Amino acid sequence: MPVAPTTRRAVLAQGAALAAGLALAPPARAQDVAAARALVDQLVANVNAVIASGQSEDRMIAQFAQIFLAYADAPTIARYSLGADARRATPDQLARYTAAFANYLAEKYGRRFREFIGGQVVVQDARAVPNGIEVTTTAIFQNQAPFRVDFQVSAASGRLRFFNLIVEGVNMLLSERTEIQAMLDQRGGDLDRLIADLSAM
Structure with a gap:
């Protein structure tokens, strides 16, 4: 699926959300580093x-996707990818988007692990x-x-x-934020359409 050029809205939302995340993160302790x-x-x-x-490559990719889901903070990544649209989504929309996005991302990065x-x-x-x-x-x-x-943990x-x-050097959070915002723009900001399309991928 072609991706539209990055919009000004997406770029501004990226910067604001990343700055907020950095400001709110608690300091890491030595035991946190060891656990990570x-x-x-x-x-x-x-x-x-x-x-x-x-195993066959297809089987490996499926297992890589399962590993990704087991270790990734999918809800956080999903909310970040939506930016300001996450705050406007209903709880039901956000739950459905998180599920669709998590499976889409696991498949995508399962293939990347290839x-x-x-x-x-x-x-x-x-x-x-x-x-x-x-x-x-x-x-x-x-x-x-x-x-x-x-890996940022x-x-x-x-x-x-x-x-x-x-x-x-390619940042997953920023890349997915840019892509999801472009996909939303292509659908006129219709989150339900995006959820349906992600679920079908």
Whole structure:
């Protein structure tokens, strides 16, 4: 599906929401950093186990999607992607959007994890950042240059989960915010239409 150019509304909403998130995030403690690293260690172990399983690529992608859903803070990512529209949505709309968006995102990033097939992901470091904890990993391959994958982790939603993924400098939160705002603009701001289309993807 083509994506419309980024609108001024989307750009302004991105900046405001990101600034608010940074301002409200509590400081991370040493045990929080250790817990965040342990979470990503387990996620990476699951991803590496799927890579080493020898299953078909389609089966691996399905399992990557399940891993994404198990470790991602889908409600937080969903609300961020909607921006100001999340505040205008009814509770029913927000629940339906979160479910549709979570499945859409898991499928999308399950396919993105396909890039790891034939290699291995290694956790390198974890550190406190203004909006949570950043866990740095490296995807290592035999015949190509390694690349960096950062997981941003927080327990702001009540349980420790990653709320952002940065692959080679590409920020998932900002990318999805831009894409969802463009999709909403294409539908005249009709959230129900967007929910239906995401559910059909």
